[in-house]
Amino acid sequence: xxxxxxxxxxxxxxxxxxxxxxxxxxxxxxxxxIEGWNFSEDDAWDLVYQTxxxxxxxxxxCSFSNQSQFEGYIFQVFKSYLQKGYxxxxxxxxxxxxxxxxxxxxxxxxxxxxxxxxxxxxxEQNIQLEALNSALSELKELDKQILLLRVQNFSYDKxxxxxxxxxxxxxxxHHRAKEKLIKILKTKQILK
Amino acid sequence: xxxxxxxxxxxxxxxxxxxxxxxxxxxxxxxxxYKTKMSDKQKQRMLMQLKQxxxxxxxxxxxxxxxxxxxxxxxxxxxxxxxxxLSVMENLLTDKIYANTVPVGFxxxxxxxxxxxxxxxASAIRESFDSLKVQPSYNVAGARPMAxxxxxxxxxxxxxxxxxxxxxxxxENEEALNxxxxxxxxxxx
Numbered sequence: 001x002x003x004x005x006x007x008x009x010x011x012x013x014x015x016x017x018x019x020x021x022x023x024x025x026x027x028x029x030x031x032x033x034i035e036g037w038n039f040s041e042d043d044a045w046d047l048v049y050q051t052x053x054x055x056x057x058x059x060x061x062c063s064f065s066n067q068s069q070f071e072g073y074i075f076q077v078f079k080s081y082l083q084k085g086y087x088x089x090x091x092x093x094x095x096x097x098x099x100x101x102x103x104x105x106x107x108x109x110x111x112x113x114x115x116x117x118x119x120x121x122x123x124e125q126n127i128q129l130e131a132l133n134s135a136l137s138e139l140k141e142l143d144k145q146i147l148l149l150r151v152q153n154f155s156y157d158k159x160x161x162x163x164x165x166x167x168x169x170x171x172x173x174h175h176r177a178k179e180k181l182i183k184i185l186k187t188k189q190i191l192k
Numbered sequence: 193x194x195x196x197x198x199x200x201x202x203x204x205x206x207x208x209x210x211x212x213x214x215x216x217x218x219x220x221x222x223x224x225x226y227k228t229k230m231s232d233k234q235k236q237r238m239l240m241q242l243k244q245x246x247x248x249x250x251x252x253x254x255x256x257x258x259x260x261x262x263x264x265x266x267x268x269x270x271x272x273x274x275x276x277x278l279s280v281m282e283n284l285l286t287d288k289i290y291a292n293t294v295p296v297g298f299x300x301x302x303x304x305x306x307x308x309x310x311x312x313x314a315s316a317i318r319e320s321f322d323s324l325k326v327q328p329s330y331n332v333a334g335a336r337p338m339a340x341x342x343x344x345x346x347x348x349x350x351x352x353x354x355x356x357x358x359x360x361x362x363x364e365n366e367e368a369l370n371x372x373x374x375x376x377x378x379x380x381x
Binding site: 035045076126 | 202203208209210211217219220224235238239241242243246
């Protein structure tokens, strides 16, 4: 359904608008949270709920010029909850590791960024993320996109299709792009 | 290999925190067919909760009306108890005036007599405040404080003031509302 119809429905009949929005995006967001970011089904359900809860308040206040902008907004709202959920997961895992229960409490998100972000305050982490962003921008756009899409568990076929390139040796390209990034980070002394 | 994993995890964090990086990925995300889908039961539960959460609009007028209905009072019998002008009470009931134009002493009486808890009232007053704020000023009856005598001398006309000014009164300010509610909470304790 196109975005103008959804917004019109939301304006005229909130429940009908909600159902239209839900039928178009709920499964996509839910699947993306689980398959792309390894969230559990319960956590993914919560993330989708929070997103629609926010969208119902915010969408009537917004105006969009096209479908892409509308969907971009939905995704940004979802991503903000995804980020909170991801950080929460990470903290929970770290807490479990402190009490040496990591082996029995292995969560679906396996996150061990000990070299990069250990115990760093958020401000410090942001500086490191900025440095990573800067290093990424030194890569060719294609390499950068391959890295960004691959961390979301998109298959090489899907990535090739989206980037409109041949899948031929995409796995090797991905590996090389990552090596290049590591080299840049080492040059900048961000990574040992 | 360890560096490779570390980089993946760092890119994930960066991706989540930077909106620009994902700005052109909406297509690939929304056009993918995911194997994992919500069960019908999960969908129904979510839709039901969202509908419940968003269907009930608890404006102050609605809360007052419900409380009056519970006590089986009409407006006339209520104003005799709370000593608030009829026009003001009618405008409160229909969310046509800012509740914070009613002196806190009177508001306390209204809430106490109708047995409306402060938290419920405060949330409803905010809801009505927000909806009044987005209405054009000529639709807003309560564009001056209720305590001003001239507002309710002529009960037929002046209570509903047709404003033509684009300026905002002090009570239309969020900070003023917060102060009003803080004061109301204090005197209701």
